[in-house]
Amino acid sequence: MLLIFDGPLPVTELLKEWYEAEHNKNYGAMVTFVGTIREEGGIEALSFDIYRPVLETWFESWRRRLADKGALLIMAHSQGDVPVHASSFACAIFSPKRRVALEMLDAFVEDFKANAPIWKYDVINGRRLYAADRSTPMAGSGLLSAKE
Amino acid sequence: MVTVEFLGPIGKAPLTLEAATLKEVAERLRQEPDVAPWLSQCAVAVNDKLVKSMDIPLKNGDRISLLPPVCGG
Numbered sequence: 507m508l509l510i511f512d513g514p515l516p517v518t519e520l521l522k523e524w525y526e527a528e529h530n531k532n533y534g535a536m537v538t539f540v541g542t543i544r545e546e547g548g549i550e551a552l553s554f555d556i557y558r559p560v561l562e563t564w565f566e567s568w569r570r571r572l573a574d575k576g577a578l579l580i581m582a583h584s585q586g587d588v589p590v591h592a593s594s595f596a597c598a599i600f601s602p603k604r605r606v607a608l609e610m611l612d613a614f615v616e617d618f619k620a621n622a623p624i625w626k627y628d629v630i631n632g633r634r635l636y637a638a639d640r641s642t643p644m645a646g647s648g649l650l651s652a653k654e
Numbered sequence: 655m656v657t658v659e660f661l662g663p664i665g666k667a668p669l670t671l672e673a674a675t676l677k678e679v680a681e682r683l684r685q686e687p688d689v690a691p692w693l694s695q696c697a698v699a700v701n702d703k704l705v706k707s708m709d710i711p712l713k714n715g716d717r718i719s720l721l722p723p724v725c726g727g
Contacts, residue, residue: 624726
């Protein structure tokens with residue numbers, strides 16, 4: 507399940523909802539990750555653009571990869587502005603045993619940072635500035651600059 | 655005609671152009687001063703599917719998306 511919210515995530519409600527929906531399905535482990543905006547560099551907020559069609563394809567490949575291991579993947583992300591100390595990213599993996607959930611969470615979040623089509627901006631004095639220095643070219647980037 | 659859209663921070667309105675291959679799209683985009691510097695860093699999707707080869711025939715109405723460097727979370 508992939509959820510997109512305008513603005514900050516309702517983290518407490520999401521985690522409660524996910525736990526309550528799955529705890530009786532015989533998963534032995536629930537592992538969660540929540541990303542919260544830190545106060546640094548004079549930012550008021552971070553802001554996000556999402557390209558949903560490609561995000562959905564990317565997420566579906568991960569959902570299937572986890573399903574093959576008997577695990578369930580859920581993710582929520584914000585679009586638009588998310589103020590300092592609010593959260594923009596939350597995910598949970600439920601698996602029969604802990605090892606799959608712990609290991610796959612790390613792999614999933616790393617690939618998320620590298621390949622999920624989401625763009626981050628610092629919001630400073632009401633202006634939105636692309637976080638170019640923290641951004642990573644997606645796999646396969648540069649195709650159109652290669653001269654053949 | 656195909657449409658080229660520029661996602662996220664590129665901040666450019668979509669272009670409509672005549673192109674039969676991605677190679678022709680690339681040649682045209684290299685001539686756009688506000689797009690050319692992004693090309694080395696952008697992933698490319700055709701009709702929302704990421705592609706890794708220039709040898710992709712295009713047809714009328716296809717939509718090409720340029721995806722600049724990402725940072726979710």
